[in-house]
Amino acid sequence: MSLLPKYSLGVGDRFGHQGPAQLDALILASRQGIEIAPVWNKSHREHTITGSRPADVEAEARAAVQARRWTAPYFVDADHISLKTVDAFLASSNFFTLDVADWIGVDAGSDCVDRFIAREERLVGRHALPGLDRPLEVSRPALAAAARKFLAAIREAGRIYDRICQAKPGAAPVIEVSMDETDRPQTLVELLCILAAVADEGIPVQTIAPRFVGRSNKGVDYVGDPAEFRQQFEDHLALIAFAIRKFQLPGTLKLSVHSGSDKFALYRPMHEALKKFDAGVHLKTAGTTWLEELVGLAAAGGDGLEIAKEVYEASWQRFDEFCAPYASVVDIDRPSLPSPEVVARWDGETFAAALRHDAACPAYSPDVRQLLHVGYRVAAEMGARYTAALEKYAAPIAAYVTRNLYERHIRPLFLGQEARE
Numbered sequence: 047m048s049l050l051p052k053y054s055l056g057v058g059d060r061f062g063h064q065g066p067a068q069l070d071a072l073i074l075a076s077r078q079g080i081e082i083a084p085v086w087n088k089s090h091r092e093h094t095i096t097g098s099r100p101a102d103v104e105a106e107a108r109a110a111v112q113a114r115r116w117t118a119p120y121f122v123d124a125d126h127i128s129l130k131t132v133d134a135f136l137a138s139s140n141f142f143t144l145d146v147a148d149w150i151g152v153d154a155g156s157d158c159v160d161r162f163i164a165r166e167e168r169l170v171g172r173h174a175l176p177g178l179d180r181p182l183e184v185s186r187p188a189l190a191a192a193a194r195k196f197l198a199a200i201r202e203a204g205r206i207y208d209r210i211c212q213a214k215p216g217a218a219p220v221i222e223v224s225m226d227e228t229d230r231p232q233t234l235v236e237l238l239c240i241l242a243a244v245a246d247e248g249i250p251v252q253t254i255a256p257r258f259v260g261r262s263n264k265g266v267d268y269v270g271d272p273a274e275f276r277q278q279f280e281d282h283l284a285l286i287a288f289a290i291r292k293f294q295l296p297g298t299l300k301l302s303v304h305s306g307s308d309k310f311a312l313y314r315p316m317h318e319a320l321k322k323f324d325a326g327v328h329l330k331t332a333g334t335t336w337l338e339e340l341v342g343l344a345a346a347g348g349d350g351l352e353i354a355k356e357v358y359e360a361s362w363q364r365f366d367e368f369c370a371p372y373a374s375v376v377d378i379d380r381p382s383l384p385s386p387e388v389v390a391r392w393d394g395e396t397f398a399a400a401l402r403h404d405a406a407c408p409a410y411s412p413d414v415r416q417l418l419h420v421g422y423r424v425a426a427e428m429g430a431r432y433t434a435a436l437e438k439y440a441a442p443i444a445a446y447v448t449r450n451l452y453e454r455h456i457r458p459l460f461l462g463q464e465a466r467e
């Protein structure tokens with residue numbers, strides 16, 4: 047089985063141009079003594095919108111690794127795939143994120159639930175979880191309710207996993223199970239049930255992406271109480287350590303945090319929790335790099351700024367179309383968005399200041415940022431004109447991309463240091 051290192055970063059890239067710049071951030075971390083594995087992730091949804099193919103991501107990752115002489119492991123993640131979409135990713139991925147959120151709450155049949163409960167009878171009772179100041183109480187009704195809610199989803203994950211194994215015999219890729227894009231966070235008993243069922247299915251899961259408390263919107267800071275998040279994060283870390291032993295799951299099993307970029311309020315609490323449990327983490331950050339591209343284009347002025355304005359105007363006009371696929375992970379206050387007529391008069395600095403994620407800057411607008419986050423379809427529709435601009439302004443954009451990942455994400459989360467602008 048390919049083992050996912052303790053720390054890993056999802057460095058997806060909408061248009062396949064920032065591979066080396068993203069890798070540079072990890073090289074800076076490695077010079078500080080922290081090894082973080084890059085995972086190029088791109089979902090079926092993103093491929094559909096940008097018109098790319100899974101093989102393009104693999105080629106980008108390979109080229110970036112060669113360009114920077116990266117010798118440590120790297121991965122290509124078939125992000126958020128289902129049984130319907132997995133086939134296109136089989137040849138070019140060594141990491142698969144099985145998204146079974148749509149199967150949550152689907153009836154697995156009472157036979158299946160009864161068999162599960164009979165098999166997992168041992169889970170009913172009180173368990174001391176090292177690192178937690180209270181025991182985990184598992185009642186039979188709570189376990190049965192969790193099984194009814196999640197068993198069908200995990201059985202579906204088993205079907206996707208079987209499909210991957212049949213198509214890639216002996217490959218033993220990294221497997222993630224994700225259920226983050228759902229409306230409610232999973233409870234500890236639910237997570238226990240999920241991991242028991244994953245083990246029953248024989249899925250060698252190495253990362254699990256639950257839905258966390260609060261709201262993790264795309265490209266903007268966490269909405270919720272960081273102390274509450276930290277408590278839940280620690281609960282999950284304790285439970286995962288317990289589940290690894292109890293169910294003989296891979297020792298590398300760790301949490302995966304989706305919509306993980308820009309959660310500046312959470313990185314220090316997460317860092318402290320990871321230290322406390324000596325645990326690893328996987329953080330998915332794809333969207334933030336696309337936004338840094340736009341910051342770089344806007345700040346460059348000229349045709350770069352024109353492109354940024356066009357992306358904004360079209361996103362503003364096609365608001366519903368762009369936001370719909372991201373309904374559970376964006377939250378835009380529509381009346382707060384400036385009209386395209388206003389934005390048309392902005393200079394590069396003004397545009398960049400509204401977009402850059404600097405909460406201390408009065409010009410920063412989380413609404414503009416989220417709208418542009420989902421607006422990458424416009425850049426995709428520009429085709430060669432957009433990618434030519436990425437090449438024209440490659441150096442300043444790369445500097446933004448690297449700095450954003452290293453100074454604002456890697457430093458606080460992985461190094462436990464203050465973020466820097």
Ligand SMILES: [Zn+2]
Pocket residue numbers: 126224226227304305
């Ligand atoms: Zn996700």
